[in-house]
Amino acid sequence: MADVRPRDVQVAQIGENTTVLRSRTWDRLKFEVEYARQRGTTANSYLIQASKSALIDPPGGSFTQIYVTELHQQVYFQKLNYLILGHINPNRMETLKVLLELAAQAVVICSKPGAIALKSAFPDLELRIDPVRGDEVLDLGMGHELQFCFVPTPRWPDALCTYDPKTRILYTDKLFGAHVCDEEVMDEHWRSLADDRAYYFNCLHAVQAQQVEAAMERLASFPARIYAPAHGPVVRHSFSRLTLDYQLWCQQQQTKELSVALLYTSAYGNTATVAQAIAQGITESEVAVQSINCEFAAPAEITSAIEQCDGFIIGSPTLGGHAPTQIQTALGIILSTAAKTKVAGVFGSYGWSGEAVDLLEGKLQDAGYPFGFEPIRVKFAATEEVLQQCKAAGSEFAQVLKKSKKAYAPRQMAAEAQTDRTGxxxxxxxxxxxxxxxxxxxxxxxxxxxxxxxxxxxxxxxxxxxxxxxxxxxxxxxxxxxxxxxxxxxxxxxxxxxxxxxxxxxxxxxxxxxxxxxxxxxxxxxxxxxxxxxxxxxxxxxxxxxxxxxxxxxxxxxxxxxxxxxxxxxxxx
Structure with a gap:
């Protein structure tokens, strides 16, 4: 029977001058449409109160009212100096708007892509934004000299992590989390979290394992002892183990026998959501995915991905009746680089028309590429039902890819694999x-x-x-x-x-x-x-x-x- 407890905010101290506010629900949040484990979740926000105060990663709109009420018990909004955002997405906008109105004096700290997204979301607000590159230090006093690390991924191109050398806490936002709701603030019983952590990685990070691995390399320069993620328990007791698990999971994704390059851009997040659903279906079929947001990728990176993959999928929004320039560039690289035996896929979202999907489909058909699924066209934001269909399309693509590789593999190789026992x-x-x-x-x-x-x-x-x-x-x-x-x-x-x-x-x-x-x-x-x-x-x-x-x-x-x-x-x- 499902847990029907009301949502609440759990408050606990996790370090000197440092408090976590865990907005909790035992339901599955609507925005996690691709996440079907249904064990509830916590949306973790962190408050550092030294000579100056900083609030890190407020939760999404599902918790706005109860979170703001509880936060007001911890700090006067007029005395909040900084609002630090690990990433900016539509789900957080409701809470951000309330906080920016209540604490108008607070300076917003985020990455440069995050600053662009924030200004676009709130064109009528006079925002005080200080975008960081990653080499700045924010001195809150009393030894809390915060450092930053820009860790972009295709899903979160504005991702920013924050490190506090005073407490040795690394605020990791979407990294090292788990969607599970319980009473434990820390990970004392971390062995019981193994399945939830692996499931979280597979749903959110498997398709961007290469970028997650690169992010971990950059984060390794901080002598942290605690991970403070956006979801799930704070990681202290299993810090080293979870670090090694992430390294292993990233390597496993990149060493699978078959791989797919998934290329896309996303104007309003709708195309990216479809891409994530397709990618999840592929990874669950034991095929690796390299997810690339073409808006932030160099042509050389796209070329390398296309050369190394066994199949590719390309997705685009339709803007003014056309595909964005980045997608047209990626399409040109595909047509000049990818062997005609590679399996292809096309998808896209649109508002009033879907010419971009038609363009991609026509060009790839004319070039003679076999398709792994029928082109996917999604009008406006995808519903949960549509995303399940996209996930099924990803699974279908993986099966077509496996069959195509078997068809092209010489039968002699299979015979040799059976007989060469010494090798x-x-x-x-x-x-x-x-x-x-x-x-x-x-x-x-x-x-x-x-x-x-x-x-x-x-x-x-x-x-x-x-x-x-x-x-x-x-x-x-x-x-x-x-x-x-x-x-x-x-x-x-x-x-x-x-x-x-x-x-x-x-x-x-x-x-x-x-x-x-x-x-x-x-x-x-x-x-x-x-x-x-x-x-x-x-x-x-x-x-x-x-x-x-x-x-x-x-x-x-x-x-x-x-x-x-x-x-x-x-x-x-």
Whole structure:
């Protein structure tokens, strides 16, 4: 039987001068239309009262009345100095409007995209907005010197996290939350939250795992000990565990066998909502999704996504009878880049006409792409029923994609997979992921490998296997020097060195490096590095086996976890 308790606001102190106001409901909120677990939720808002006061992340319109009443018991609105917003969406506007009228003197702190959205939502209000880039410090006094981190994702392109070094609390808004309503403010019984946390990630973040992973890398620079999310318990007791879980979940999304690039722009949020529903249907079918808001993505990012995906879906609003410029650019990239065997999908929302969807459908049909579902056209905002249909379309797309891949795969590959038991067994030997970097004739180069193993204690030495047809054959001679960069789990360095490059492209253009004593590059984002000198080599089948001594080394991140490569077979890297 459903819980019918009335909505309320739970107030508790979570740090020095710091209070959480948990607006609670045991119902499913209307705005969480894609979230069907129905275990209630809390909308967490945080109040810091030092020499100056700051309110972080007020709840949505479902709680406006009870929240404002309770907040007034905690602070005089006339003495509220700052209103900090982790993101701005239509759901929060009702509460924001009331707060901005009651505390007209308060300065709004948000990201630059958030400031644009806020001014557009309240054109008649005289707002005091101070957009931040991420390198500012907001001094509230008494040691509360707030720092900021801009962490945009396709779903929340204006996302901003806030860190308080006084309490070591990181206010994470949509990250590290859970839609569950209970009496516990902190996560004392965090093991019971495992399923809810995973479900929350799958619904909200699985489709933007690449951007979430990048956000976590930026947030790792703060020595936080507590996550203060917008929903669910405050994370203190399982801080390290949940961090590792998010890293693992992000990696799992990006290493699935099949992947879909989902491209869209959204003028009023309606197209984005449809995109999220389609993406959820795909991820629940065990296919990875890379969700890209083309309004904030560079053409190179779109090109890379289209090249690497197995299928693509493109969605657009209709503005003045046309698709936005960003979508037209994305369509051009698709037509010039995507193989005609890739499965396609089209969707869009509109007010009075839907020419953008027709344009996308016609261009892709003329180019000969197979479709994974019938084009989706949504007038105005999608109802819950329509979003369920969009979710089903995503599942249908995933099934079509799986069938298409099987149709193109040679039958011989399936037979080999059944008979090559030895290769499968060899593939169960894991190896730490490393990047070997070296310098030859003034030119720096590097390559990814997991074929490195310790070989001796005194002197410290290791072996590394190099394919004979690999460009790194230049390392096979005794006396040559190189650096082994041991990678950290959860970072994107591996993908940088997997990417194919055009001739003459500088390999280290997008990564930061230092110079080792032997003159070779050190990747500053590595977990550790070893400076090595080749001593001996031996020919082993189709590889060279090198023995090198370690001259120097250093751990760059003592608390990091080594990235490990798990293979399905020993017949390939």
């Amino acid at each position: 499968q067994a060899v593939g169960r030997i894991p190896g730490s992921l490393c990047v070997v970097t070296a310098k030859l004739g003034g030119t720096q180069f590097g390559f990814l490998t997991s074929w490195v193993s310790q070989a001796s204690f005194s002197p410290p030495g290791l072996t590394i296997a190099l394919a004979k047809n690999h460009a790194a054959e230049m390392l096979i001679h005794p006396g040559e020097q190189f650096v082994i960069n041991i990678l950290k789990e959860g970072r994107n360095v591996r993908r940088h060195f997997l990417r194919q490059r055009v001739p003459g492209e500088y390999m280290f253009a997008d990564v930061t490096t230092d110079e080792a004593a032997n003159g070779c590059p050190i990747l500053t984002e590595a977990l550790a590095y070893l400076e090595c000198t080749v001593q001996n080599r031996m020919e082993c089948g189709d590889h060279w086996l090198l023995y090198a001594i370690v001259n120097n080394g250093k751990v760059l991140e003592p608390t990091g976890v080594t990235a490990v490569n798990h293979r399905k077979t020993g017949n390939q890297y």
